[in-house]
Amino acid sequence: MNWFPVELHCHTKHSDGDFSPAELIEQAKIFGLKGIALTDHNTVAGWEETCSCAEKAGICVLPGVEWTTYFGHMLVLQQKDCGGWMDLQPDRIDAATADLRARGGTIGAAHPFEPGNPVGTGCHWDFSVRHWENFHYYEVMNGENPMEKVRNRKSLLAWTSLLDHGYRLTPTSGIDWHSQLNKEFSYACTYVGVPEKDCTAQGMNHAILSGRTSLTMGPLLTMEVCRESQCGGIGDVCPNGRYTFLLHLDPRRAEHWRHLDLQPREVRLVTNGGRVLFQSPCGECKLESSVMLDVQTSWCRAELWGVVRDRESLIAMTAPIYFSQT
Amino acid sequence: MEEILAEEHMFIGADTASNILLPFFVKPGYEGLLFQFSYEPKFLDDEALAVNLLKKSLAKYEGALEDQPDFKAYLPLQNLLTLSLFAPDAYLGSAHRQNPCQQHLISESFASYGFQPHPITKGIWKAAVNAHCVITDFCSWKLRIYALCEEEMM
Numbered sequence: 001m002n003w004f005p006v007e008l009h010c011h012t013k014h015s016d017g018d019f020s021p022a023e024l025i026e027q028a029k030i031f032g033l034k035g036i037a038l039t040d041h042n043t044v045a046g047w048e049e050t051c052s053c054a055e056k057a058g059i060c061v062l063p064g065v066e067w068t069t070y071f072g073h074m075l076v077l078q079q080k081d082c083g084g085w086m087d088l089q090p091d092r093i094d095a096a097t098a099d100l101r102a103r104g105g106t107i108g109a110a111h112p113f114e115p116g117n118p119v120g121t122g123c124h125w126d127f128s129v130r131h132w133e134n135f136h137y138y139e140v141m142n143g144e145n146p147m148e149k150v151r152n153r154k155s156l157l158a159w160t161s162l163l164d165h166g167y168r169l170t171p172t173s174g175i176d177w178h179s180q181l182n183k184e185f186s187y188a189c190t191y192v193g194v195p196e197k198d199c200t201a202q203g204m205n206h207a208i209l210s211g212r213t214s215l216t217m218g219p220l221l222t223m224e225v226c227r228e229s230q231c232g233g234i235g236d237v238c239p240n241g242r243y244t245f246l247l248h249l250d251p252r253r254a255e256h257w258r259h260l261d262l263q264p265r266e267v268r269l270v271t272n273g274g275r276v277l278f279q280s281p282c283g284e285c286k287l288e289s290s291v292m293l294d295v296q297t298s299w300c301r302a303e304l305w306g307v308v309r310d311r312e313s314l315i316a317m318t319a320p321i322y323f324s325q326t
Numbered sequence: 327m328e329e330i331l332a333e334e335h336m337f338i339g340a341d342t343a344s345n346i347l348l349p350f351f352v353k354p355g356y357e358g359l360l361f362q363f364s365y366e367p368k369f370l371d372d373e374a375l376a377v378n379l380l381k382k383s384l385a386k387y388e389g390a391l392e393d394q395p396d397f398k399a400y401l402p403l404q405n406l407l408t409l410s411l412f413a414p415d416a417y418l419g420s421a422h423r424q425n426p427c428q429q430h431l432i433s434e435s436f437a438s439y440g441f442q443p444h445p446i447t448k449g450i451w452k453a454a455v456n457a458h459c460v461i462t463d464f465c466s467w468k469l470r471i472y473a474l475c476e477e478e479m480m
Contacts, residue, residue, distance in 0.1 A: 015421075015423060016423045042408075042420040042422050043419035043422065043441070045419045045437060045441050070342070070344075081417065083410075083412065083417025086410060086454060086456055087345075117458075118383060118404075119380065119384065121406045122458055150388045
């Protein structure tokens with residue numbers, strides 16, 4: 001599996017971003033990103049120009065929209081028709097997501113615990129979602145210094161609860177990129193796992209649909225499980241049982257975010273209810289950990305904890321490997 | 327340049343999270359549509375009231391304010407209205423930005439940021455004024471739409 005750094009929540013001058021499409025692509029290149037999702041508010045007007053600029057720069061673009069409704073913001077990729085945003089009511093979300101999904105859209109909940117009016121207009125997720133299975137992803141980390149904020153810690157808990165209820169929502173991060181990044185701040189980056197050697201829009205989308213993401217403010221954290229001749233990776237579904245978990249930390253991947261003072265301290269394996277199955281100290285130099293565990297729960301993710309901006313913090317987290325009884 | 331719609335209206339706080347849809351008829355023979363949209367006030371100037379509303383909002387959404395020593399960074403609180411456009415056969419987009427005084431042009435080959443180019447086809451078009459947030463007691467807005475012929479597009 002190849003892991004590519006991407007940013008899945010970007011704005012341009014076509015909504016309230018500071019960048020033209022060309023400037024956004026230039027910024028993505030500067031930060032070493034291989035792909036972006038263009039998600040301007042309630043418009044697809046920037047798709048063509050952004051894709052054209054990106055192609056020349058060797059960056060792939062997943063075209064999308066941030067449905068900026070009055071009751072929450074929803075990221076919809078690969079679905080052009082977004083005129084329904086203004087009529088979306090809290091009790092109509094399931095019908096809307098079912099329709100978007102049927103038409104091939106990739107659907108994510110954006111910053112669900114961002115404060116609503118008057119701080120962030122319509123930002124807070126007030127939809128009455130009954131069918132989370134219509135969604136593909138959940139933006140767990142949003143904005144700058146994500147894990148310092150109550151809203152993202154709430155998102156992490158809510159997403160964990162959804163996993164516990166059997167919903168296989170892929171976690172993503174979003175800088176929610178509107179303007180120049182501040183070098184004093186931490187930002188999360190989503191890595192997408194793509195089997196092919198090059199990052200493509202189709203590969204990015206497939207990674208989200210297949211649950212192959214790893215979020216980080218620094219090093220890339222990945223995980224595999226193996227038993228006998230069977231192995232599974234992030235996003236896969238494996239039978240319950242006894243596995244060797246292989247955790248891998250790649251500090252070289254942090255190059256684009258090297259300015260940030262990160263101190264990894266501990267890797268953890270976390271399962272249903274946020275229960276820690278395994279924890280192990282982890283210095284910069286220790287890149288591999290393995291442990292044998294009997295898994296009888298329904299999902300397991302890896303986490304990297306340490307110090308970010310002088311605070312104890314989650315630094316990186318993989319999407320889960322799922323486990324089932326059959 | 328022919329004025330084809332002139333609308334003025336006042337929103338109140340209760341209008342937050344609603345839209346006003348304004349259909350307008352475009353006759354054949356035009357090459358462009360010009361939209362002038364503005365609203366005021368932009369900001370809630372009463373800082374004491376703004377701080378009070380902000381504290382209530384953050385307490386509702388994020389819990390204890392002592393965790394947010396920099397909460398005043400959210401000031402000033404502001405109204406947000408946006409303009410969205412529909413051609414007879416398609417949604418063209420929205421100008422989702424904070425500027426309270428905007429001008430947009432749509433033609434077959436050009437569109438202002440936020441909108442897709444579209445031929446100026448005869449038929450019923452629609453403009454929507456979207457009230458994302460009305461934080462002041464009143465927020466008045468104006469929309470003027472003009473149809474442009476070929477020579478006026480130069």
